[in-house]
Amino acid sequence: MTVTVAPREVVDLVHRASRGHGCNADLADRLAAEIAFCEVHHGGGLAAWAGLIDAGSGRLADAARSSLRLAAAEVVARSAGAATIDFDPPLPLAVIARSLRDLERRGVRCAPATGGLTGTDLVARLDLADGGPATATTSRSDDRMQAALRGGLVVDRTLWQRVSDAADGFLVSEAILDAVLETPS
């Protein structure tokens, strides 16, 4: 069973759902962008998110920081010509998929190549090398994203419901708000 969703819904829901699992607003924003990008371009983004939740407390937030560690490694690669980053435990591609795309667009080559992976495939180590051709296009200009924006993104209904349920935890009960608010909205 599937459901068609808009890319922004993936971003909104993953952000909200991640907040209750140890991600602050900044990390949740970053993770949501990675997962949505992965769902559009590789598939398996939502499945990877659910897998991290299943992996236990703190795993999601740790994984969310991986894209920041990757950015720090990119700094080394572009300064020194090369860098290696290890992920222990290995992490699903979904949490760094967008960052890898951005990094390659800035002329950093990445090995092994991840283009053929899906979001749940694990990445244990990446070798980064400076010197590739830089490109400037944004994610919204590519065909897959355009298709998703135009016609929606087909995702697994059970996974979607799971993320939606988790996202509900971000909301605050109206009854509680009414009790503490000075002025009604």
Place this chain on the structure above:
Amino acid sequence: MSEAAVRLRSLGEALAERRSELRPPGVVMAPQQLGAARLTRYSFSRTLLRRAAREGWRSRLVELDMDAEGRGHAVYRTDIDDHRFDFVAFTTTLDESLHTDRVIAPAWEVTGALVDGAVDDAHLAELREALPLQEAARLDPRVLVLTRGNRSVRFYDYLVQRLADGRQPEADKVADAGYILRSTAFYGNGKFGMRSYLGYPEGHPLRVPYRAQFLCAWMFRELGYDQVEHCARARGGDSAVRFDGAWGRYFGLGNATGLGLVSYAFKHPRVLNAWAGVRELALANVRALPGTPERLALLRRWIDRAVTHFSTLGADDRPPWLGPASITERARLIGARLDEVADEPAPFDALFRWAETHDVETCELVVSLLIELDEGLDDDEVDQLLRVDEEVVVDPLTTVDVLRQLLDERYDWLDDLDTPIGNHYCWVVSDNADEPRRVERDALDVDHHEVAIDMARRLHALCRTLEGLPGDTAVGTLLAEHPGHGNAVKRLLGGDHPYGEPRDNACAAGYLPLELQRFQLAMYGMDNYSPKSTDWLRVTLFQGAPRIDDLGPATTDDWVWPPRPTEGSP
């Protein structure tokens, strides 16, 4: 494309090239100034109808199936070249106890959607189930906009009875009634499974920010007229009449607006910059114009129109803003000042400079009036300037020195916000219809629930972190150690958007949401701002606008601020 459009290839270029002619961001984005904004000729309701008239959009009611109480459905169809859009509305009646002033509610008397393409029976059946669910609905990319609203409790039945009796409304009974139906939301852009705005293909006639929402709103307003006339016919039979004369245009669509606008504004600096930037460019254009008799006469007509309109809007009790009587007085003063400066070489600039020294309501009314004279921007160019790409990619090699420099250049006003009470409120989202709310931080444990719209505070916190770091530290290294600064860094590196930041702290004890709300509503093209608390207000849009049958090449753009009709059967 006009010569001006070629010259102004991007908003950023335009604002940079003409910086010396423009009002400084510190003035434009000051909270009180934002809270005095008024609609202009570049507001979305105006640009929609100008384009619709110019390009021959054809709208019509194709189906109205309602009982005597106005319960049923209606379909309005708009053809734009070879594109077809249907506005579908389902109507019912609610017990008065279910009517609410709040933006959120469990049920609505009207639920509607704008659909890309003609709605067939199967889709109509789907929408009949889905639309009343509103935020709980799952829609699909055929749907562009989802909306809802209620009848005016005070006036709907009165209007039905008057028409049923064969009479027009009495002018003094509808003093401040600028609408028949009142909407509360126009969801779009991928919400609830609808089409993403960026998914509108090249050449799509609604591929301009908020154009789909405003086409939907214009149809919604039409529904109010048709529904009242339908109910009047059912009640009065052959005695019933339709709205005639100026009454046929006087009523707009009401709108109640809550805190959702505030979080949107703080999260979309490029959008805000575009809205304010277009307005400021237009103002600069007009200030530079010499005062020909034609221009002076046109401005006087607009001032007179403002005086006439606001003088009929009723009581003067709309704190924190001026009410209609005071606005009327300000408009008269503006007219008198125009007479005094009319012979100066640059009378419009002189009028503006005079207004700058007065209260913000006077100043922004003058801005709105002056922009009616703008000849420098055309609608194609404005549409282009309003399209912004909000994607920001941060280069991890950017250094702390660069961040410091950008903070110094663009955010020197942050220090003014760092008061002991600057963290009084936090913002959360209610489980009731996803409505943003603000709540005293001490009153609730909001861990993991807080909405990050406190950009001023976040940038200020980044400043403090940067104080202890070597200048050549890379952003990639900084964020790996301080992941909580991600959004602040992104904001800083997102480009130079001079009008992108409200100079305010949404978490401060004295923060007044109404100010930013009014700015946005003005940019949309709404007026008649009626605050109902510090956090929400009512407005009117499309009041005086052409009806769908009026639209044609001869349709003029001077429909805003209509005079209250005086005719009407006793």
